[in-house]
Amino acid sequence: MAERGFGGFLRAVPFLGYHHVLMILIAITIILLSLLLAGCSSSSPMIPDIFLISLYYQSYTPVPSTAQADYNVHTAISNIVGQAKLAARVGYFGICVSPDGGAWLCSNNATALANEVSVDQDPLNLIWLASQFKDMIVFPYLIIIAIIFAFICLLLLATFPGWHEEEDAHGSEREVKPFPSRFVSQIALAIIFIASIFVLVSVLWQHTASVAASIIAQDLGNGSVKSGVGSTAMVLGWFSFALLIVVTIGLLVMILSIRVLSETFG
DSSP: OHHHHHHHHHHHGGGOOHHHHHHHHHHHHHHHHHHHHHTTSSOSTTGGGOOSEEEEEOOOOOOOOTTOSOTTHHHHHHHHHTTOOOEEEEOSSOEEEETTSSSOEEESOHHHHHTTSOTTTOTTOHHHHHHHHHHHTOOOHHHHHHHHHHHHHHHHHHTSOOOEEEEOTTSOEEEEOOOOOHHHHHHHHHHHHHHHHHHHHHHHHHHHHHHHHHHHHHHHTTTTEEEEEOHHHHHHHHHHHHHHHHHHHHHHHHHHHHHHHHHHHO
16 A cells, blocks of 8 residues: 555656646745744744743843943842743744743733733833834834745646646657746746845844844843743745745746747747
8 A cells, every 4th residue: 555655656756847846835925924923923832942032030140341320239130030930032923922941822902911920020021122112113014925935826726737638649648837927927927036035124124123132121120020032933934935936036037948948949
């Protein structure tokens, strides 16, 4: 049974067209970008691990600087923080909170999350800071538009003709594959290129804003608050952009190749 299935797969491989590979890459990109947007939207497994920025209470040696008017302010902050262990993570459409280092509570409503913790668990209002970052800095709509454009490109590629058998002048069957429409190919190229630009802008925005906010938050809570940037979200964003660039280059190469073949044999 396994050999029969593998044999069928091998017979199907030659009928996989160049555009099928591009379609697979686009589908993977759509999935990755969807996961990126879904980060911190629920407490489902792995979803809280997809975040843009993380803020959490942790005691560490404060960083001194001659630019600090009052270096000892970290003592007051430490006294306010006390034994708090709360951690907050921010995604595009939600915030996840772990009040005591255990399970995550996730919601798109920061007020609802704040009502679930006590003052002692979040003395410096990290949930509010996370909410401000999500509402004032995070902008997910370019990625949403990019996903829509990528899906449209996927549909356009699905219209490309595939391999089929036809009889030649001598009555024998042969496998042929007509060239796809040049107009449709160019439209698909334009759409996927725009999607790539949108993802690039979004990922750069996401990366820069997350790093900047992370540094400022940690420096402000010097000695008591730490922060970090979500590596998973960064990987999802940049890898999605790389896949879209591969698809864009692939479509461009295909269009140029078809033009050369048409001019040579047409």
